[in-house]
Amino acid sequence: MSRRLLDRVTRATRAAEEAGLAGILVTPSADLVYLAGYDPPPLERPTCLVLRPGTEPVLLVPELEGPRARGSPLGGSLEVRTWPDGDDPYRAMARLLPEHGTVGASDRMWSLHLLFLQREAPELGFVPASGVLGPLRAVKDEGELDILGRAARATDEAFRRIARDRIEGLREEEVGERLAGLLREQGLDGVNFTIVASGPNGASPHHEPGGRALRQGDAVVLDLGGRVGGYCSDLSRTVCVDHPPRGFREVYDLVQEAQEAAFGAVAPGVPAEEVDRAARDVIGAGGHGDRFIHRTGHGIGLEEHEGPYIVEGNREPLRPGMCFSIEPGIYVEGAFGVRIEDIVAVTDTGAIRLNHATRDLELVT
């Protein structure tokens, strides 16, 4: 484990140097898990791994978390420096950085910490660390692909079970709880979210499950995700209770076709936005372009959403090992929504799906 982490630290430091950065500040987040296997909660007391080309890495932590940090996977392989309550941690951080130059900061670093550090080190420039860490994290190694595959299969199975269950008459929030239970039963360590958006609520892509009861003729968007060993799953399917509502079939078929077209567009070297384009062209040609109100997908790994983003304007070429969602949707206000989402992985020649739940329309009872 620690060898794999040290290799990542080395590659990140080299990438920072190549990008002309004087260093990278890694605060509690998926970045810190990725590089150091360390996962303390982000708090008002800053914790920060400082990477600098030509210097040994230092993990700066609050004194009371010193034992925990030293006991973490890289705790014995890098310098753990502590700062006591009452001291100024930003001064300590600034001392680990050069006076001039540009430094990357973890995307999720709290602005509180960044602002105090900017005040302490006024000659330093800051940029999001994802410019350097994003491309490293986006390409998954075999171990990561394996665990993402396990997370995806467990999520497929949770969906299959809810689709065989009797859910008519249940409230959205009850279906959400049942889905969460199924995800845990399938071996996921944690549940990240369960969206259950029935009937007209389906037109809100990030709808929060509420008190509406599912009834015959409802379309229901189910979007569920959890994690295994820190890695996330994310699956969307749209089912109908008993029978589809009027006008639904045509829309469903279009979304399914768009999802297929986007999947077919995935290959190494293809710019990310072309995958978005492939889905958008199908939905646009079908006359529903203005109802596809979000990007086609997002990378997934230690975070639910990470690079590469499958969105217009992202010309980043896809590379083998990248994993992301393909989730076109059509949202018909006042009536229903449809979204079909799989996680896919780029291979040397094209792509594979990590999800295998059927994409054909399922009628539930």
Place this chain on the structure above:
Amino acid sequence: MSRRLLDRVTRATRAAEEAGLAGILVTPSADLVYLAGYDPPPLERPTCLVLRPGTEPVLLVPELEGPRARGSPLGGSLEVRTWPDGDDPYRAMARLLPEHGTVGASDRMWSLHLLFLQREAPELGFVPASGVLGPLRAVKDEGELDILGRAARATDEAFRRIARDRIEGLREEEVGERLAGLLREQGLDGVNFTIVASGPNGASPHHEPGGRALRQGDAVVLDLGGRVGGYCSDLSRTVCVDHPPRGFREVYDLVQEAQEAAFGAVAPGVPAEEVDRAARDVIGAGGHGDRFIHRTGHGIGLEEHEGPYIVEGNREPLRPGMCFSIEPGIYVEGAFGVRIEDIVAVTDTGAIRLNHATRDLELVT
């Protein structure tokens, strides 16, 4: 509900004006829950409530979250403006701000968002919004005090039950899971953390429960917290399995005395650091000053840790309605730790404890 929220928005905007700020940017976090009752997950797509003196507030959200935002408690009372995937949300945010001046940013705003906004609005200065929002959030109203009291009592009861349980021989992580179950049983909506630090692990204040089995003669630090209706609880007690280890009694009594002294020091107008000082004086006089390696406490509310911080250097005067932890501790490396923590609320004349679990030493089996 929405009236109470609008009142908070008005007070926050006025406080920003009084502090000379041109505006406040409130991103998904306890700040947004406090002001707008809106709690979407913080994501790479920015969501931001923009408050500006002399202007109506605007809630800027990703297009796909428009329906959810409009359905939130203030969704009908303020302008919800959406930005579509593929557009630049930072430009939209900058358009809602003046060109010059200083703006407060939510402490937990991701640095990713802050850095892109700083690039888009180079003439603006930024400071942590907690300078303005902290004092508002720190003083709880009656409804908030009531719910914090309920959260505290449920947590007390979870502790009482684990202390009556048979836990000798269980691994720390098993005790942690049992505590989590007890917190849920007592009606908490969610569990924030359960620290179980046995024997020498007790010397690590933020120890993560692991595989060590509890045995006779162990001191065990239990630190547990959850939430009710968004508001947090946080309770620490130290128990011993069968009998205390050597040297423990004296240390325990000292921590208990320090906790009492700090509680006795709480009154309106007293600077926060004096409460810390009261605890530290007792432990210092007992010869363990260098083993009390953290501040005495932290405010609590919609966040586990928020202002006021009970730490040396914080001269902020306490005000009626403030709620915070008093949690002195002594950490003896290689042997054990002791921490005793209650949440207290400042009253017009002094303070009351919200926790009522006994602070006398409990021996467990």
